Amino acid sequence: LVSQMYQFQGRWHTQALLQGLLQYQKHFEAKDSDIILVTNPKSGTTWLKALVFSLINRHKFPVSSGDHPLLVTNPHLLIPFLEGVYYESPNFDFTELPSPRLMNTHISLLSLPESVKSSSCKIVYCCRNPKDMFVSLWHFGKKLASQETADYPIEKAVEAFCQGKFIGGPFWDHVLEYWYASLENPNKVLFVTYEELKKQTGDTIKRIAEFLGCGFIEEEEVGGIVKLCSFESLSSLEANREGKLPNGVETKAFFRKGEVGGWRDTLSESLAEEIDRTMEEKFQGSGLKFSC
Numbered sequence: 001l002v003s004q005m006y007q008f009q010g011r012w013h014t015q016a017l018l019q020g021l022l023q024y025q026k027h028f029e030a031k032d033s034d035i036i037l038v039t040n041p042k043s044g045t046t047w048l049k050a051l052v053f054s055l056i057n058r059h060k061f062p063v064s065s066g067d068h069p070l071l072v073t074n075p076h077l078l079i080p081f082l083e084g085v086y087y088e089s090p091n092f093d094f095t096e097l098p099s100p101r102l103m104n105t106h107i108s109l110l111s112l113p114e115s116v117k118s119s120s121c122k123i124v125y126c127c128r129n130p131k132d133m134f135v136s137l138w139h140f141g142k143k144l145a146s147q148e149t150a151d152y153p154i155e156k157a158v159e160a161f162c163q164g165k166f167i168g169g170p171f172w173d174h175v176l177e178y179w180y181a182s183l184e185n186p187n188k189v190l191f192v193t194y195e196e197l198k199k200q201t202g203d204t205i206k207r208i209a210e211f212l213g214c215g216f217i218e219e220e221e222v223g224g225i226v227k228l229c230s231f232e233s234l235s236s237l238e239a240n241r242e243g244k245l246p247n248g249v250e251t252k253a254f255f256r257k258g259e260v261g262g263w264r265d266t267l268s269e270s271l272a273e274e275i276d277r278t279m280e281e282k283f284q285g286s287g288l289k290f291s292c
């Protein structure tokens with residue numbers, strides 16, 4: 001619920017994620033070899049986690065092998081969500097993670113722990129067009145909803161989103177910070193979009209591989225990763241249909257439609273226009289555009 005969010009360092013957070021963030025800012029020490037996946041909620045986090053996990057582990061776990069970890073484990077259980085882990089399991093030992101450590105966060109660039117910014121660790125940022133992301137979060141919220149949340153009007157939610165009240169947001173600032181960082185420091189931040197991943201999954205995997213310095217990757221391996229991590233494949237696995245995360249969220253909640261432009265089923269024309277108008281105003285002059 002937007003009324004139960006807190007502002008810290010100019011960004012909005014739920015109480016739980018803010019508590020996690022404070023611990024994470026205080027205790028997390030980045031290593032040069034770390035890989036941090038950054039997304040806004042509902043922007044393809046689960047997919048990106050699966051793709052990068054299978055990419056960096058392809059020698060240890062060949063993608064076509066029948067006992068690949070992604071066939072039996074939800075990606076969120078393989079890759080820690082930093083502010084979530086600091087909130088739920090403050091004694092989690094990050095030094096135990098195999099190298100390179102792969103982790104994810106929703107935190108804005110401005111609130112990242114100092115060591116993430118000063119080390120040579122790599123950031124892969126995945127952004128999704130705001131209308132699909134908003135709609136995806138809207139449906140996710142309904143699934144997890146209390147009665148109060150379930151009755152919240154979508155018009156008010158769109159208004160709050162456009163005005164900036166959004167987990168980790170304003171969304172617009174979150175995206176722009178990483179967008180400019182990727183232009184200024186392309187060795188540190190790679191900016192990809194959900195839409196690119198949908199349209200050119202293989203080529204985007206190759207861009208990520210090059211950015212992470214993963215060495216030569218065979219076309220067959222790229223094809224294997226695309227297939228293993230596809231919506232159809234992941235969403236049909238028992239681990240993702242039947243599982244639960246330690247916080248009780250059902251893993252199937254992370255798989256809904258997996259489409260580009262699906263917002264049309266949920267947003268009226270005027271609500272879509274409200275988001276488009278805000279996007280144009282906020283992204284004006286940045287070179288960043290979403291045409292879906």
Ligand code: A3P
Nearest residue numbers: 042043044045046047136230231255256257258
């Ligand atoms: P929809 O609700 O539009 O279907 P996140 O992982 O950041 O929570 O994002 C969830 C969104 O990504 C959901 O979008 C979900 O269906 C979609 N998604 C999950 N796995 C995917 C995959 N392998 N390929 C494409 N989209 C995927």
